[in-house]
Amino acid sequence: MNYQEEYKKSISDPEGFWGAQAQALDWYKPADQVLSIDENGLYRWFKGAYTNTAYLSLDYHVENGRADQIALQYDSPVTQTKRAYTFRDMRDRVAKIAGGLKKLGVLKGDTVVIYMPMIPEAVMTMLACARLGAVHSVVFGGFAPHELAIRIDDAKPKLIVTASSGIEVDRIIPYKPMVDKAVDLAEHKVQNVVIFQRKLGALVPSKDYDIDFETMVASAESVGCTPLEATDPLYILYTSGTTGKPKGVVRDNGGHAVALRYSMEKVYGLKPGDVFWAASDIGWVVGHSYIVYAPLISGVTTILFEGKPIRTPDASTFWRVISEYKVNVMFTAPTAIRAIRQEDPNGVFIKAYDLSSLRLQFLAGERCDVATLSWTRKQLGIPVIDHWWQTESGWPMLANLAGLELLPIKEGSVAKAVPGYDLRILDEEGDEKPAGAEGYVAVKLPLPPGCLPTLWEQDQGFKDSYLSRFPGYYFSGDGGFKDADDYLFITGRVDDIINVAGHRLSTVEMEEVVAAHPLVAECAVVGVNDEIKGQIPLALVVVQQSQQNFLEIGNEIISSIRSEIGPVAALKTVVQVKRLPKTRSGKILRKLIRAIANKDEFSIPSTIDDPTIVEEIKEAIHPNYKQTN
Numbered sequence: 001m002n003y004q005e006e007y008k009k010s011i012s013d014p015e016g017f018w019g020a021q022a023q024a025l026d027w028y029k030p031a032d033q034v035l036s037i038d039e040n041g042l043y044r045w046f047k048g049a050y051t052n053t054a055y056l057s058l059d060y061h062v063e064n065g066r067a068d069q070i071a072l073q074y075d076s077p078v079t080q081t082k083r084a085y086t087f088r089d090m091r092d093r094v095a096k097i098a099g100g101l102k103k104l105g106v107l108k109g110d111t112v113v114i115y116m117p118m119i120p121e122a123v124m125t126m127l128a129c130a131r132l133g134a135v136h137s138v139v140f141g142g143f144a145p146h147e148l149a150i151r152i153d154d155a156k157p158k159l160i161v162t163a164s165s166g167i168e169v170d171r172i173i174p175y176k177p178m179v180d181k182a183v184d185l186a187e188h189k190v191q192n193v194v195i196f197q198r199k200l201g202a203l204v205p206s207k208d209y210d211i212d213f214e215t216m217v218a219s220a221e222s223v224g225c226t227p228l229e230a231t232d233p234l235y236i237l238y239t240s241g242t243t244g245k246p247k248g249v250v251r252d253n254g255g256h257a258v259a260l261r262y263s264m265e266k267v268y269g270l271k272p273g274d275v276f277w278a279a280s281d282i283g284w285v286v287g288h289s290y291i292v293y294a295p296l297i298s299g300v301t302t303i304l305f306e307g308k309p310i311r312t313p314d315a316s317t318f319w320r321v322i323s324e325y326k327v328n329v330m331f332t333a334p335t336a337i338r339a340i341r342q343e344d345p346n347g348v349f350i351k352a353y354d355l356s357s358l359r360l361q362f363l364a365g366e367r368c369d370v371a372t373l374s375w376t377r378k379q380l381g382i383p384v385i386d387h388w389w390q391t392e393s394g395w396p397m398l399a400n401l402a403g404l405e406l407l408p409i410k411e412g413s414v415a416k417a418v419p420g421y422d423l424r425i426l427d428e429e430g431d432e433k434p435a436g437a438e439g440y441v442a443v444k445l446p447l448p449p450g451c452l453p454t455l456w457e458q459d460q461g462f463k464d465s466y467l468s469r470f471p472g473y474y475f476s477g478d479g480g481f482k483d484a485d486d487y488l489f490i491t492g493r494v495d496d497i498i499n500v501a502g503h504r505l506s507t508v509e510m511e512e513v514v515a516a517h518p519l520v521a522e523c524a525v526v527g528v529n530d531e532i533k534g535q536i537p538l539a540l541v542v543v544q545q546s547q548q549n550f551l552e553i554g555n556e557i558i559s560s561i562r563s564e565i566g567p568v569a570a571l572k573t574v575v576q577v578k579r580l581p582k583t584r585s586g587k588i589l590r591k592l593i594r595a596i597a598n599k600d601e602f603s604i605p606s607t608i609d610d611p612t613i614v615e616e617i618k619e620a621i622h623p624n625y626k627q628t629n
């Protein structure tokens with residue numbers, strides 16, 4: 001079947017299409033209904049089916065001829081460690097970890113927060129939760145204790161599983177003190193904190209609630225997989241929303257497994273036995289879907305890489321990993337490629353390695369500039385595919401389906417709608433825009449399997465955030481347009497979310513932190529273009545009458561963003577202004593600030609309160625503005 005036929009079928013008969021895809025998996029019990037609507041009016045996939053995602057990821061392969069195949073290859077340049085785990089090794093250790101968690105009282109339906117670096121035990125703990133039917137919520141290690149506490153209060157975990165420390169290039173990041181601080185900050189009280197000791201750096205004094213990971217495992221009995229309903233939650237993953245509070249994206253078991261398996265075959269062109277590497281972090285959706293679940297469910301070897309594209313030790317590290325483990329398909333963020341290109345513009349390191357195993361290079365997580373894409377294609381000599389999706393979807397929404405039919409690549413475009421996604425470009429009123437016209441990127445309901453069925457304990461919040469703007473559609477938050485050949489171009493978020501080095505962050509949340517400074521009267525945080533990180537935040541601040549010098553205030557703001565949100569927020573520039581540009585009704589004109597900061601062309605909005613402010617803001621952001629323009 002070619003792309004067009006497959007796509008049409010998925011849209012005209014979603015139940016038939018996904019019902020057939022589901023047959024590729026080994027269910028305990030098949031579905032009574034492929035697609036249904038629950039009591040809250042939300043679509044659900046595979047009602048009545050029973051499965052277990054850990055079974056599909058590990059036990060199934062052990063029982064079906066892949067026991068000795070490497071399931072997970074751990075490569076950690078920061079600790080100079082390499083370790084391979086077969087599907088059997090993984091199954092056995094995960095079954096013991098699950099036994100340990102069970103002994104601590106973790107039952108089906110309980111939540112467990114995982115705050116760990118990129119180590120095998122992190123992946124195994126996710127799978128151990130899945131085995132028990134406990135709902136994991138992984139929190140990215142670059143988030144500060146305050147962010148962790150917010151997630152603890154929302155997910156209400158019985159336990160937190162962590163490690164003593166992470167490593168950022170050559171710096172030990174002590175995780176345990178951050179967890180202790182988050183436990184103190186959170187209103188919800190966890191029963192225990194399970195710590196995997198990495199034996200790096202000084203020991204952190206223990207607390208009453210501490211449990212040693214290895215001691216827990218040593219005394220545990222292996223447990224089997226709990227049959228779960230397809231609609232039961234597998235995990236919660238918090239992501240930045242348009243409010244100050246992160247949204248708890250829920251993933252179910254059945255639809256997720258069906259969608260991920262389909263995507264491995266049709267989007268990424270992989271078959272069982274292949275090697276796939278998603279160079280991301282398990283704290284993000286890319287890590288959940290394409291480091292952990294999709295490759296394992298598909299019998300594909302996954303790489304768990306604890307390092308950075310540069311500085312661990314240099315810009316050759318990606319190419320070493322590809323050649324060493326014979327990676328067939330790779331996925332990374334454009335930021336990583338930009339960082340590599342800056343250090344190795346002529347691809348000297350690339351030429352030094354045998355990359356003949358690599359068939360395809362995928363990019364996503366942020367907008368990819370054409371220069372980065374064409375540099376990568378030229379250096380690697382293989383198709384480089386930019387594709388678009390989100391935490392909410394859990395798997396690609398727009399892509400060039402390499403496993404089905406590789407369409408001609410148009411640089412700058414994220415290709416076409418993936419089967420299952422009835423993707424439309426809408427205007428303010430929800431009417432479809434013609435080819436070439438920019439609008440809001442939305443998906444006609446139902447969303448395909450694998451996408452979020454709801455937000456954690458927030459059905460109404462889910463409807464309000466995603467379904468109410470355009471009735472009958474899921475609204476992605478992105479803008480874009482289709483060309484005459486139905487290729488999509490994403491122009492960026494139309495809300496207050498920014499993407500810093502592939503990390504999704506909310507400027508509203510940052511503004512809350514900046515505004516909390518006692519001398520700040522008003523502020524605005526916007527995302528501005530950055531050569532390497534894609535976007536970085538910029539804060540504009542109006543101070544209250546004060547004698548204190550602004551440098552000091554700026555530094556205090558920068559450090560409070562680090563301590564409240566985390567170092568990944570990467571706020572480095574705080575600019576003092578006398579006032580902010582506003583509409584006559586008092587709304588801050590962030591779009592105008594962004595355009596001025598990026599030196600984009602813009603017209604002064606007719607709603608502006610006082611047009612003379614434009615020059616003031618230009619001078620504040622670009623102090624040499626007058627000389628250079």
Ligand code: COA
Binds near residue numbers: 143280501502503
């Ligand atoms: N735990 C603790 N701290 C972390 C962290 C973690 N897991 N991840 C990042 N940080 C810290 C970093 O140490 C850094 O701190 P610093 O300001 O004290 O130096 C800060 O957060 C910013 O980190 P990062 O965004 O990684 O920037 P960088 O300058 O260290 O590296 C790149 C730049 C481009 C190499 C890096 O951003 C990168 O590899 N990006 C790709 C990201 C990616 O794959 N995203 C997944 C989306 S698919």
Ligand code: AMP
Binds near residue numbers: 363367386503
């Ligand atoms: P996240 O939920 O962290 O995966 O971030 C999702 C957001 O990142 C999307 O809504 C887009 O704004 C952006 N994004 C992801 N992939 C791409 C891409 N290939 N091109 C443009 N933007 C992208």
